[in-house]
């Protein structure tokens with residue numbers, strides 16, 4: 001059995017054969033949940049990605065990986081050990097970051113609904129705070145009247161570059177609920193004039209579906225705003241620029257993910273001031289770091305031969321792949337079929353539909369997908385599920401979270417690490433209890 005994972009780069013997309021090798025190793029070790037489903041996370045690939053970012057961006061850039069993409073504490077702990085920071089979208093995520101050992105000065109706190117007591121906690125801890133509104137700045141100012149902080153505080157500005165191809169993950173259009181619109185520039189100038197502690201600018205264009213060129217244009221717009229702020233206030237006040245996340249991942253068979261190398265090359269060409277010594281950069285990548293590191297293997301429980309196309313019932317569905325179930329055209333995942341022993345199935349492709357375990361007729365993760373003939377007890381592999389899957393886990397029908405295993409290049413010697421144990425029915429009953 002070959003069980004070495006290939007040398008990793010940012011664009012590595014392990015093949016069905018690569019993953020089958022890992023699955024057979026896990027079967028051999030008795031490491032996985034052989035009756036239902038197991039999620040795997042390639043920690044070696046994740047490390048290679050973080051190191052790529054660290055290599056491409058200037059030294060001193062804080063790469064705060066978005067917790068919402070994958071909130072497993074053991075995954076966060078690995079990121080922190082690599083020197084990355086963490087982006088928290090709620091006070092609960094701040095607590096996850098702290099539980100993973102992240103120093104407060106490497107935590108970025110975003111949320112459109114921060115309460116005054118949340119802001120006080122964030123200031124006390126010294127987090128990087130991205131204020132979403134001018135009212136939030138006024139609350140921070142009131143708090144700073146009676147406390148000291150080491151926090152850097154930024155204002156999120158909507159650069160209004162428009163929507164990408166997926167409406168629900170585009171946040172730099174006029175309808176966006178986030179940030180202060182560039183259209184109220186006078187108010188933005190007032191805020192920087194009034195609050196000398198406001199030393200940062202934050203932008204985030206959106207996630208999947210936004211072209212790299214949009215991200216580059218948004219940075220250009222925000223850098224121009226910075227220049228105007230400096231002219232208005234008469235000093236170089238903005239010393240931190242948080243560029244958000246948003247590099248897409250390639251979920252489809254034929255696609256290639258855009259590389260951060262290309263992104264940084266465009267940024268250097270169009271926005272050279274970003275790399276000047278008077279600016280500290282923060283990034284908040286989530287999906288592009290995590291999506292390709294994760295994959296899942298589910299046993300096929302039943303095959304419904306009397307349906308057209310035939311239908312395979314597996315143990316992960318809309319609870320795990322919420323976006324795929326509701327917007328299948330935007331979130332199509334590669335799927336592979338393995339024999340019960342973990343060999344990649346080949347042969348004629350027949351259209352088959354893959355459904356999950358929930359009592360909900362929309363619980364479909366692929367419709368009429370051409371795949372080798374699936375039989376009960378086969379394994380179905382779901383590729384690229386490392387981001388926005390477990391983090392969006394749904395309690396519909398109260399299925400327990402699956403077992404999550406981590407591994408790295410040395411899996412043949414080190415084996416697998418439990419990143420999260422499987423939830424038992426008792427755990428779920430406790431979750432719903434008073």
Ligand SMILES: Cc1ncc(COP(=O)(O)O)c(C=O)c1O
Nearest residue numbers: 066204207245246284285286287
């Ligand atoms: C403020 C902010 N930063 C970063 C991210 C992560 O974006 P992505 O996963 O697309 O890189 C998000 C995603 O929702 C976000 O809202």
